[in-house]
Amino acid sequence: MAAVAVVGALGLGGDRADEGSSAPPRSGSTVPVTRTTLTERTTVDGQLGYGSEMPLPVKATGTVTWLPAEGTTVKRGGTLLRVDDRPVVLLYGTLPMYRELGLSSGAQQGTRQEAGSQGDTQGSGAKGRTDGNSGAPDPSGSGSPTPGGAEAGAVGTGAGAGRSGDTLRGMDVLQFESNLAALGYTGFTVDEEFTELTARAVKRWQKSLGLPRTGTVGIGDVVYSTGKVRIGHAGVRLGSPATDDALRYTGTSRKVVVNASAAEDSWAVRGAAVTIGLPDGKSVKGEVASVGKSATAPEEGGGEGDSATPTVPVTITIKDQKSVGRLESAPVTVEYVGRERVDVLTVPVAALVALAEGGHGLETADGRFVAVKTGLFADGRVEVSGSAVREGMNVRIPE
Structure with a gap:
């Protein structure tokens, strides 16, 4: 409930309070009329x-096998939870994960031998690290997922990749490749095309996570957020099936x-x-x-x-x-x-007196009463105006 920070105090005037009327001076301090800016604060x-906590769009299916502690901060490349002992990884972006990312079946058959022979060599730089780096510093400062799930299989192959032999393209590919590069896995062009070089980088990333090096990213493997998240209330318990409300988060x-x-x-x-x-x-x-x-x-x-x-x-x-x-x-x-009133005449609220005929006035230092019109009350002062009021004149504060 709002409360205006202003306190008013009114004194009583004499029997007659016309402008220019006089009375014997009374005791009490005097203050000058000053020009200032009054600001009303509420x-x-x-x-x-x-x-407010929001649900993370978890699309992994299976049994929840690990959950982070409430209040944990997860950055890009960090593990949000584990489903069937597979990490669900946080990446940055606004486009949700809506399809599997990988090479089409035709391209996979043509490069399977080459990828298998070169994967170990190119992946050795990762050394099983979980911060998503391949010998390069992790710009995201991500957390370290617990290795595991080495025997878990990929979620399907080739779904959403188009016709056999086609290359997967789209803004979701660009978003994913941008994250992969930010985590230190390079060697490919960051664009809208998922190529053999992209797949090789994915395999190195998967090796660091303790996953089978399939070169394919399942729809439930990652969750996108606009930035790092703070883990909120878990909607499931360990051993329960993963659901859309498995984990909630805030900024x-x-x-x-x-x-x-x-x-x-x-x-x-x-x-x-x-x-x-x-x-x-x-x-x-x-x-x-x-x-x-x-x-x-x-x-x-x-x-x-x-x-x-x-x-x-x-x-x-x-x-x-x-x-x-x-x-x-x-x-x-x-x-x-x-409200705010700029460059107006003001006096302390305590200097106001109630005039017998109604309205407010000020008592001058020589005992006269002058009528004034009041405006904004703020910070213990009040805006005053009138033909007899001028800057610098001294007015009395009644006892």
């Missing part, structure tokens, strides 16, 4: 975390989600700067990244103070992740700028 509640950057009132969400504009208040009293900078398009009605059965206003989720990112420390989940506050 605070709302939020929740620090990693955002690796902490963010804040605010359920903002749909009636007061004008501040929630993508790119808007906010200040996040942490439980330890420190403040960090944030930026609105996204605003939900669907309002959600409040849950029934809340307390008397609960608002019945529908809310929309507002996601706020934190650029400086180190500023959050080790916190992974915590209630926080989010302060944003509401």
